[in-house]
Amino acid sequence: MAEIKTKTENLVEHASDYLETQLQLAMLNATDKATGIASQSLFTVVITILVLFVMLFSGLGFSWWIGRAINNMVGGFFIVAGIYIFLIVLVFLLYKKYLAPVVRNFLIARIYE
Structure with missing residues (x-):
């Protein structure tokens, strides 16, 4: 009996x-x-x-360069602003189809890495 x-x-x-070791392992993995x-x-922030x-x-340099080329500084800034607006619209249009899957897959890979 003894x-x-x-x-x-x-x-x-x-x-x-065993349970204590598993808890420590889980904490180390989470950390x-x-x-x-x-x-x-x-x-990413940096x-x-x-x-x-x-x-x-x-953008400032390009604006000044275009402004001097067309002899209208304000026009140069508006042209560059138009280019930026075009790029922003393009990103919004392509986000769901092309950009979102890439970002989602990257984040999932980082989490399960």
């Missing part, structure tokens, strides 16, 4: 250790995914800010 009690105590102890997503988000600055200054 032998069965000892085996039962050992089994309970091993099961407890790994969270830090991966956070680092990717920070990288790249987005840099792209916005590049677009701003290249």
Whole structure:
């Protein structure tokens, strides 16, 4: 009887250790995914800010260049604004068919990575 009690105590102890190890593993996996997503988000924010600055200054330069070419600075700025509006409309029209699946697949791949 004492032998069965000892085996039962050992089994309970091993099961407890196993559950604790599984909990720690789950926490480490969650932490790994969270830090991966956070680092990717920070990288995306930094790249987005840099792209916005590049677009701003290249748009200003292009506007001045076109304005000087047509001898109308205001016209140059309106032409560049029209180009940006065209690009925005194009992105909105192509979003559901082409851009949304790419973004969705990227996010799913990052989550299940």
